[in-house]
Amino acid sequence: MRGISGVFRKEITIAFVSPIFYAACFIFLLLSGYFFYSTTAYFSLLSFQAAQNPFLSESLNLTDMVIKPFFGDLAVILLLMLPLLTMRLYAEEKKSGTIELLFTYPVSDASVLAGKFAATMALVLLMLAGTIPFMIILETMVDLEWGLLGAGYLGVVLLGASFIALGIFTSSVTENQIVAAVVSFGALLMFWALGWAQSVTGPTFGAVLGHLSIVDHLDRFTQGLIDTRDVVFYALFTLFWLFLTLRFLNSRFWRG
C-alpha cells in the first residue's frame, strides 16, 4: 500500500512539474469548451426557430442534441490526449535508468503499476472536473438531469481508464516515448473503428466487432443507462492491458 501511495505521489509531482500535463490540460479544456459552445449555440438557434414552428419543437431534445454529442466529443479529445499522458510512465524510466531504482526498492511490480495507473486516473479526473462548470452554466438556463450527466461522466471515466491501461502497456514495451504514444494512439483508434466494419461483415462476426468496439459502449452511458455489459467490458479491457503490462515487466527476469 505504501508502495502504491509513494509511486502515486511521485507521478503526480512529476506530472505537475512537466509541461506535458499543462499542455494536455489546456488543449483538452480549449477543445471541450469549443465543442460545448458550438453544440449549445446551435441548439439555442434551433430553439428560437422552434418558437415559430411547433412541428420542429417536438423533435428538439437537449439530451440528444447537446449532452450526448458533448460526451462523444470528450471521448475524442481523450483519445488524442491520453497517449501523451501515458507515454512517459515506463518509457522515460527505462530511458533514464530510474527503472533500476524502482525495481530494486522493496515494492512489487504490481504496486508500482497500480500507483502509476491511479496517478494518471487522478489527472484525467482533474481534467474532466474542469468541464463541470459547463454543466453548471447550462443548468442556469435549462433543467438538467444530473443522473443522466452522472452516467455520462461515469462512462467517460471508464473509457479513460481503458485508454490509460493500453497506453501504459505500450509505454512498458519500449524506452522511446514517441513510439509508445504513436502505438497507443494507433491501437486505440483501431479499437475505436472496429465497429465501423460491422455493416460489411457477416452478422456473427459483425456482432463480435461491435462488442469489441471501444466507443460503442459509451453510447448507453450517455443516454443515462448504466448497463453491466458496458461496465464489465471497460473493466476487463483495463485489467487485460494492465495484466499484459505486468507480464511484460516480469519478462526482464528471464529474457537476455
Add this chain to the structure above:
Amino acid sequence: MIHIEELTKYYGLKPAIQDISLDIEQGKIVGLLGPNGAGKTTILRILTCYMQPTAGRVTVDGLDCRTQALEVRKRLGFLPENVPLYVDLSVQAFLGFAATIKGVSGAMLQRETDRVVEACGLQEHRKRLIKHLSKGLKQRVGLAQALLKDPPLLILDEPTTGLDPAQIIEVRNLIRQLGGERTVLLSTHILPEVSQLCERVVILHKGRVRKEDTPANLAQDIQQGFRTQLSVDGPQEAVQKALADMKGVSDVQPMEGRSGEWMVQSEGDPALRPQMARMVVESGWGLREMRAIELSLEEVFVHLVTEESGEEGEHVS
C-alpha cells in the same frame, strides 16, 4: 551475508557471467574489479533482484533472491551505474519518495531524510531540483537514497565514474565512513580505488572470478618470489654472471637504458638479499643501491586479465 553459488547468466547465447561462487562476510568492504564487460553490473543486478540468474543461487542473509526478492530488497541500498535519479524532483521530494517506498512513514520520514541528508552533506541543496545539481552532488543524492532506512548491505555500481578528482576523493571518503558496520559491495574498474577502499577484492574477467583475496595478498601472491633491483659498480658481464650463478636466483635482466643496474628475480628465500649484498661487496664491486620491488595491484590486475589472452610474460617477467 551474501552467498553466491555457481551463478550463471546468459544474455541470449552470450554468457555474461559463468559459474561464479562467492561468499561475502558481514561488515566488509568488498570490491568487484574488472575491465568493462567483465560481468560486474550483471552480478550486482542479480544481487539486487533486478534480474534473475539463468542458473545458480544467491542468498542475502539467508534469503533467496529468486523467491524472497522483496525481503532481500528491504535489506539493501543500491546505487545503480550512472546514478539514475528523478531529475524533475527536488532532493527533498525524491528522498521523501524513496523513504515512503522503503516503508518509512510519519514522523520517522522527516527524521530519516534529515539523517541521510546530513550524512551525505546535502543540507544546503534540499530544495534544489536534482537536474540542477552537479554530478558530484547527484552522486551524493544517489548515496543518500541508498542509505535510507539504514540497510545492512550497500551495493554501489561504479560509484566514482565520471567525477572529477576532488569529487572522487570526496565520494571515497564518504563510502569509507558509511562502511563501518555495514557490508559494502562496490564495483569498479579503477584500481587505486580498490586498494584504498576495499578489504577484499574479487577480480573478474570475462564473466569468471580470476582471483579473490585482500589487496595486499593479491599483490604478494602473484609475485611468486622476490624481485630485487640492484645497482652495482663493477664490470657488467662479470656482475651479471655472478648474480645469475647464485643459488635461488632464477633470472637476471639488465635494466633498460641504465647501465650497471639489474632486475633480479629470485625464489622466495628472505636470506637471499643479504647474500646478494655480501657477494657484491666481497667481489670488490661497489653496491650503489638495492631495492625490493613489489608488484602493485595494477600489475596484478594486468597479469590476471592478460593471462588468458596469450600475452603472458609481457607485463610480469
